Amino acid sequence: MRLSAADTDALALGLLSGMTLADARARIPELRVFDCDPHADQDWLERLCDGARRYTPMAALDPPHGLVLDITGCAHLFGGESELVDDALDRLAHSGMRVRHALGSTPEAAHALARFAAAPAPDEASALRRLPVAALRLEEESELALRRAGLKTVGDVASRPTATLAARFGAGAVDAIHRLLGKAAKPLDPRQVAAAISLERRFPEPVARTAYALAVLKELVVEAVGQLGERGQGGRRFTATFFRSDGMAFPLRVETSLPVRNPSAIMRLFRERIDSLSDPIDPGFGFDLVRLTVPVAEALGPTQLALKGGEERNRQGGEGSVSGLVDAISTRTGRRRILRLYPCDTHLPEQAQLALPAVEARTPAVWDAPEAGEPPLRPVHLFDPPQSIEVIAGVPEGPPVQFRWRRSLHQVSRYEGPERIAPEWWHDDSPKAAEISRTRDYFRVEDARGRRFWIFRNGLYGDAKPQPLWYLHGLFA
């Protein structure tokens, strides 16, 4: 086991990341170590990134432990670059973070300047040139090769002809040096793309009451609905973000199955969302910014106002309509919990239907009508995966005589079959796939009590190495 990170005290004691735990313990017996949890680190970084969206919509992750903000055109809102930096550092210090920062004209420059202490320099270009070659973020081999060639700093590398560099250290080295010095641009990949409609309200002082923040959110919703109306659109997704004064942000997302432009319906969904949170929104030291964005909007024609009350007559998405109910339940319990069934064109029974979230609101599917006079040939319930059963069949390829399912014995009194369903060999005909998916012989059976089941034998006798097993796949009515 090795140390993956060390705090400042540990660094002062001479411990370094990458050192084995035994070595570290030998030096400092009272050392306290914690398990490394990369997922929690990533999660925390993402939350910090969401919080940094108060400064700019172009906030990107720089894993494993960095954030890059593109503050072009945003700095003046905070009174200048240095004020923005101070504000950000204050907030991060509040949440217990120790950070290093740098401003640069390219993301790579800022990244390098923040991580590698350079000697003081009059301007950015010369500071960059004094950085060690490690700032180029090359592979270890190339970096070692550069150092062995006597190129210690970025400036040394930049002074070489590019053709020679490319020939010896690969095109990556040339790209890296160009990007670092601003000769080539690499666009930032923001964590969230800026939404079409984005409205925000800043408070002069933090607001500690959630009810007040919600009232402000309602004003924003009304404003956004007005903008949507001017565009002839309705929102399908809404995101409200409550920024706390200590730098944390609480995003709340709601989704509707049809485009809506009804403020009360949208607010109802937000309230459902807040009710369903396992830990309610904690204002902490107060919220100082509320932002509402509409990431997805679709065309929605204008609606006529009702005479009474001036409410929109169109009750789409409102209380009492099916789409309103679907939105409310899916907001409360999650979109994967309220589903609609769609047919799929395949012979494999378990793949013949798709259950998709009802909020996605596709056009209703058309199912094949059954043939008149036929009994049901497919079960009402399907087990996926099929349930293993023990079957006694009269002859090896013959129909089942009795079977045991969930510890009870069923005598087969009537059966129909086999209906042979072969695997889809045209998708994947490798021997391994054939081993997994075998030809199935389905039987529709009825037991002595009258229950009807759909059971199948997986594989045929003879060609299969282990004896084919039987499964129960569905229940008929």
Added chain:
Amino acid sequence: MNDSISSLDALRQRIDRLGDGRDRRVSGSFSAGHAGLDAAIGGGFARGRLHEVFGAEPEDAGSASAFALLLALLAETPGETVRASPLLWLRTDDAMRWSGMPYGPGLADMGIDPAGIILAVMPDALALLRAAADALRCPALCAVVIECWGSPKVLDLSASRRLTLAAESAGTTALLLRMDAQPSPSAAETRWRIAAAPSAPLAANAPGHSSFDIDLLRRRAGPDGLAWRLEWNRDQRCFVEPPLPGAVVPVPAAGSAADSGTRSVVAAG
């Protein structure tokens, strides 16, 4: 004296308003298509009420849920070509484990259009009941099937009363499907027990059309304890008496096929 009479009248009126003077928006009933069954429950299933359907045993899950869905299908206003009002089928994760996923092709085989079903899978019984109460207040749904496995504590008399009130307020029919449970006091209008029945065999002794053993366990206003064995006729969308055993060509257990043909003619005559 006169004063007291008038105040008594006023009080009576007030009690009427409080009590049974609820806004019962949708009354009326829908027929199951079988005269005997309809007659036994006063002309058909009451709309905007709670009906309980108990599955006799866990293995009867297919039959019980199909019966509830068929009632929901019948509850739809007749004459509509396109299903405008979908039905909501509320289940729990437990139900998915016990009886698998509802299967569209099989539902279509029963005559139930899967495109008209919204399926909601709730994490527990409490979320199930909450969603059910919300859904029943939605007049755009034709019926809500609430499937509940076992006997959770939250599903008691007052919960069923709440469901009844919600169903009455919007006129949506509530079908409470109870699997693996014993009947307990509830505010339901009718209570049924459904089990699979042996079907009338088709040619070569193949399982036939879906048959149900239907027991009327309880009815709010009228006699109970009646039982039927009915078959679902998909093409006519109604429950019918199963055909007499001799009416189809039986399997020639012994003797020639010609003999069995004569027998069937005799039996049908």
